[in-house]
Amino acid sequence: MADNRFPLISAPLRVGAATMRNRVLMAPMSVGYAAADGRATAAMAEHYGRRAQGGVGMVITENVAVNLAGRQMPRQPMLAEPGAVAGFADVAGEIRRHGALAVMQIVHAGRYAGPWDVYEQAPRLAPSAIAFPLLPGRVVTPSEITQDGIAACVAAFANTAALAQEAGFDGVELHAAQGFLISNFLSPRMNRRADAYGGDFAGRTRLLREVLAAVRAAVRPGFIVGLHLMSDELAPDGWQLAESVRLVGQLDNAGIDFVMPVVCTFETMRMPGNDGLMGRPLFQHAQVRAIKAATRLPVFTNGGIADPELIEKILEVGEADAVGLARPLFADPDWLDKARRGTIDTVRACACETQLCLRTQLTGSLCQAWPEAARTRGFLGYAA
Numbered sequence: 405m406a407d408n409r410f411p412l413i414s415a416p417l418r419v420g421a422a423t424m425r426n427r428v429l430m431a432p433m434s435v436g437y438a439a440a441d442g443r444a445t446a447a448m449a450e451h452y453g454r455r456a457q458g459g460v461g462m463v464i465t466e467n468v469a470v471n472l473a474g475r476q477m478p479r480q481p482m483l484a485e486p487g488a489v490a491g492f493a494d495v496a497g498e499i500r501r502h503g504a505l506a507v508m509q510i511v512h513a514g515r516y517a518g519p520w521d522v523y524e525q526a527p528r529l530a531p532s533a534i535a536f537p538l539l540p541g542r543v544v545t546p547s548e549i550t551q552d553g554i555a556a557c558v559a560a561f562a563n564t565a566a567l568a569q570e571a572g573f574d575g576v577e578l579h580a581a582q583g584f585l586i587s588n589f590l591s592p593r594m595n596r597r598a599d600a601y602g603g604d605f606a607g608r609t610r611l612l613r614e615v616l617a618a619v620r621a622a623v624r625p626g627f628i629v630g631l632h633l634m635s636d637e638l639a640p641d642g643w644q645l646a647e648s649v650r651l652v653g654q655l656d657n658a659g660i661d662f663v664m665p666v667v668c669t670f671e672t673m674r675m676p677g678n679d680g681l682m683g684r685p686l687f688q689h690a691q692v693r694a695i696k697a698a699t700r701l702p703v704f705t706n707g708g709i710a711d712p713e714l715i716e717k718i719l720e721v722g723e724a725d726a727v728g729l730a731r732p733l734f735a736d737p738d739w740l741d742k743a744r745r746g747t748i749d750t751v752r753a754c755a756c757e758t759q760l761c762l763r764t765q766l767t768g769s770l771c772q773a774w775p776e777a778a779r780t781r782g783f784l785g786y787a788a
């Protein structure tokens with residue numbers, strides 16, 4: 405749609421060998437519409453296709469597990485076998501049919517892994533066996549992953565990336581944040597290993613670099629590989645922003661096509677000073693600025709940004725190259741279309757005080773801003 409209201413939002417962006425039609429994207433958001441075995445469903449394809457239909461340049465899916473040991477939620481998608489490709493091809497097809505780039509976020513949930521219904525039986529793997537609060541009031545100790553386990557993980561990431569490519573996705577985004585496996589290795593508070601995967605900066609970033617190299621080798625040139633990077637753990641003994649800056653400075657020629665920095669893990673998000681962070685506007689603005697200054701790669705920002713004037717400003721000052729919206733697009737997939745038409749006042753705004761999307765993740769996320777028909781149906785797709 406041609407418009408001059410937000411010229412910078414509307415400017416295309418080169419990402420690897422592909423072009424995003426504009427600078428707004430759907431940020432990854434777990435909605436749990438997959439089947440119990442992780443296969444993609446028709447609801448999932450419609451959910452994502454509907455977000456692309458609203459006009460964004462790229463849709464990054466929720467985190468898709470690379471194998472069962474790396475899966476966290478009972479309705480979390482998983483792409484580990486060729487037999488699951490067809491369902492994900494429908495997801496990619498629906499996103500691409502509406503003109504957006506389709507990118508699959510891929511994850512091993514590390515110490516958060518173990519599907520919620522079978523916690524006690526599932527292995528919960530981490531760089532080191534350090535107890536942590538899995539849920540408020542529930543402390544668990546993960547198992548230390550062996551070097552063979554690490555190699556299997558690296559191979560699993562590469563396998564899922566190849567299967568995502570086969571399914572017709574334009575790219576994958578490696579999830580190295582939020583307290584999932586790759587970010588567990590980055591952090592000195594979670595990684596106390598004495599082998600080549602721990603210790604100094606080179607050791608703690610080794611898994612990430614191995615995953616990146618294996619994924620790049622498993623896909624065609626031009627397939628997008630993005631990095632969802634924990635920019636700062638926001639804990640005194642954790643992974644620091646200065647280390648992220650150093651890391652991205654080394655990754656310019658490592659086969660990455662974009663970086664999306666995000667602060668914290670689920671654990672550090674609850675620490676004093678970080679509590680309530682997600683409710684604050686522009687909550688990762690300072691970290692994104694520092695990372696943008698350290699790399700030539702496109703940098704995507706996100707978090708508490710739901711104002712088109714603000715997005716235009718972020719792009720104008722060069723703080724980021726594109727802006728991701730998660731909750732706003734979940735609440736109203738036509739957010740961008742409405743902003744560009746000058747009817748932003750008609751947007752069904754995310755009113756997340758009750759965090760309904762988070763509370764319903766185990767059974768399929770709902771939003772209180774949706775029309776009744778969508779809530780009854782269990783997702784907001786084309787019909788609503």
Ligand SMILES: Cc1cc2nc3c(=O)[nH]c(=O)nc-3n(C[C@H](O)[C@H](O)[C@H](O)COP(=O)(O)O)c2cc1C
Binds near residue numbers: 435465728731
């Ligand atoms: C219900 C829910 C699920 C999320 N799932 C993911 C996820 O799968 N992967 C990820 O990287 N971030 C995830 N996020 C974080 C979002 O991508 C985003 O960073 C956060 O919601 C802040 O952006 P927003 O203010 O635009 O919603 C999730 C957030 C919410 C609320």
